[in-house]
Amino acid sequence: MLGSRQYVEEWAIYSNVLRSTGVLNNTVWLDIRGNHDNFNVASLASEENYYQKYSIQGQRHQRSYMYTYTRGSDSVAFIAVDACLLPGPRRPFNFIGMVTASEMRLLEEFEMASMRHNYTIWFGHYPTSCILSSEPGIRRLMGRGLAYMCGHLHTLGGLVPNMYTRQHTGSLELELGDWKDGRIFRVAAIDHGLFSFTDLNHGTWPIILVTNPKHALYAMKHHEPLHLIKESTHIRVLLWSLCAIAEARVRIDDSNSWLALSHEEGPLYVAKWNPNTYVEGLHLIEVFARDASGRVATLTQPFSLDESQPSFRFWPRALLMSNISMFFQFLFGIMVCVCVVPLCVLRYIHHLVLERRMIRPRPKWKICNMWLRKLWVLVSVDRLFWPIVVTAVYLPVGPWFVGEVIEGHIGVVFAWGTIVNRSYLPGSLTYAYGFFQMLVFHLPLILAVAHCIDFRFLSLYVDPLCSFPRYLCRHVCVLLLITMQMITAYSFWLAYGTMALLLGPLRTWSAILGIILWYQSSTMHKDLLRGAAEVWAPRCQDWDDDTISKAYGSQEHVAQSDL
Structure with a gap:
């Protein structure tokens, strides 16, 4: 797999x-x-x-x-x-x-x-x-x-079982679930220019397909002679089973009276009807069939003679009428901006505050103020800020990995395309992988590193004591992210070989970057945090540990002090 x-x-x-x-x-x-x-x-x-x-x-x-x-x-x-x-x-x-x-x-x-x-x-x-x-x-x-x-699309694992739509051109697009796992197949027919179909699971008997009047949802007024339904004299149904059909009948709009379907030839069964009775709005036709072995099936579907139609569901329309490549390209661009722009803006604000040209923002909510401090401390340190921003900017531009994209053929994969065997394949699902890379690794890494460096900042300037739960909370998030990234790097090794593992900025190098940032944020020297201290702990920025102890009396007192 x-x-x-x-x-x-x-x-x-x-x-x-x-x-x-x-x-x-x-x-x-x-x-x-x-x-x-x-x-x-x-x-x-x-x-x-x-x-x-x-x-x-x-x-x-x-x-x-x-x-x-x-x-x-x-x-x-x-x-x-x-x-x-x-x-x-x-x-x-x-x-x-x-x-x-x-x-x-x-x-x-x-x-x-x-x-x-x-x-x-x-x-x-x-x-x-x-x-x-x-x-x-x-x-x-x-x-x-x-x-x-x-x-x-395999009906998205059963989440969208009826993935059908009518395109803007007026014709139908009909996705079918797989045979391998779902055992789904389709029966379709053209009856005097009217296209009808039904999707079934293997072992479903009898099979029922109504061809006249056809299903209202799938009517194509620019592609089919729909007027023939109003002019028809018979309801037409196709029936199949493993043995002879013993009984077949039809009714419209839950009528108490059923019409018997008579066998014409092959799978065709018909019953006389008067379409003038149903000229307005949507109506329901119900077909019942039983074969000689006692297996029964019932089919109910809408029809109309005045072009009234129900609507296709949202998700089938979205999945079949969109452009998946452009959609993920848009999401990837948004995620790159999310991971870069706020940090750059916050770093600019940091310099304005240091130059006394701006007052530090003070969010009303405590949690917002806390995360503002964490991200502020991160952007104030060059050796954390620049690797994170440059990596995010690199992913849309630079190569993700070099490896055997095809066995025996070395290729280079970028977000915008793949070069292999002297051919260029434009970027498509690469944007989706870039989006999920930013969503599940890079953005959480920013937050985890910010959380870690904030702990380091507080321990140096506010509270030198650190309990085991706080220590665990400080490191577990970063280590979990790095572990998950190494697992994805391993999957790339399985798919594309050792070269892709070694020359893989997308997976392997990102994991290494996470390790470096984790180490830097955990061992950051106090001098490198003085810029953040000038903004968030101005009274403590020039104090060493002895000075703090003398000022507050004891380390226990320091532990209780407020930022």
């Missing part, structure tokens, strides 16, 4: 299953690779590119392709989008896909060719929010199609 490799044995099993079962004789099998099928692939000709050897379509097409399916007078163009990075790095920086300019031109040719067909379905591994593309943009290019079907 930590490495980045493909297993040729798995590919061989995949290929053997397809051929030994004879499924290819009865089914058009369209496969397309994703980021896990692109681990450690230096080029399309690489021996690690198992997709070309063991998949069905990979032996015919190197990357994206178009397949036309014809049935009677109708034809459907299926356009597969391969957005895998080329070359394909190891994890974790292979999460975002990219459609290059040459690949975009190929897809534009497919899109033009698809106009000769009745319908177009796009599919690929990455959602459009996880694809970098040149103009006109992958979403606009897909805009004429009925739907773009994808995966990759």
Whole structure:
């Protein structure tokens, strides 16, 4: 679960299953690779590119392709989008896909060719929010199609189980949960130009798919002949099960009277209806099915004849309609500013106070005043302030590590991109890692070091006594952060090798920086804290320990003194 490799044995099993079962004789099998099928692939000709050897379509097409399916007078163009990075790095920086300019031109040719067909379905591994593309943009290019079907996000571990949306172009984008762990699959149909689908868990029987009237949420008024629903004479339902369907019926709006669904051919079941009864607003259609073995299933969904529609949920829309790369780039920039700007402003204020050009701020709340003092003491010491600020400024600009980004190929990873095998891969998920690095390490490190140096300051200028709980509180936070950072450095070593561990400012060097700052803040000499003392302990700044004892009488008295 930590490495980045493909297993040729798995590919061989995949290929053997397809051929030994004879499924290819009865089914058009369209496969397309994703980021896990692109681990450690230096080029399309690489021996690690198992997709070309063991998949069905990979032996015919190197990357994206178009397949036309014809049935009677109708034809459907299926356009597969391969957005895998080329070359394909190891994890974790292979999460975002990219459609290059040459690949975009190929897809534009497919899109033009698809106009000769009745319908177009796009599919690929990455959602459009996880694809970098040149103009006109992958979403606009897909805009004429009925739907773009994808995966990759795994429904966020079940947190967003129905990750569907309608893009601004009017077509649907439908993410599907994984088969490996979730055992989820999709059944879709085109009925007189009306696109319908349902996502199911394996073992769900009977399977019910209502094609007319179609689900109101997924209606596309600019892509589908929705007027055909009002003109139709029959409700149409597709039913499948492991054995014959023994009973099928339908009702609308919780009516007490059920309509029997009669079998036409194959999985098609129909029932006569009068659509004029439901011309306004949203209505509910409910289908009940039972097979000969007694398994039952019920499906309820809304429909409308006047283009009334429910709304898609917020999180599916946000995840599928956003630009994840730009989102994390924005968050990364915000975190860099959070870790740099307040410290610089506070250092400037410190100098103004020392020069008697400004009075020290005195927050009303005690906790705010306490943390103001901690951060003030930190910024007053050059050997703490400059390493923290320079490191935060370095992360958006300098290299994060040098290592085997691809096995046998040394690469350099920056926040803004990766250079490997004479290729440049633009920054994408790197911004997310930069954001989390700042959030879970750099910002907490600032607070922990400020807390530690404040203890040192108080022990030198206010209270020389230190109990064990206070001593433990002084060091445990910094040590915990350094330990966590070393664990992440170890994961980088597993992924990219020893070179990445040694030449890794992002993880390894950050942990070393934490150790240095912890040591400096714990052993800081009194003279280096005189600037802070002039502001926060002006009466004690020139006193040594003997002077303090004489002035207050005893160390116990000193321990009780107030800042």
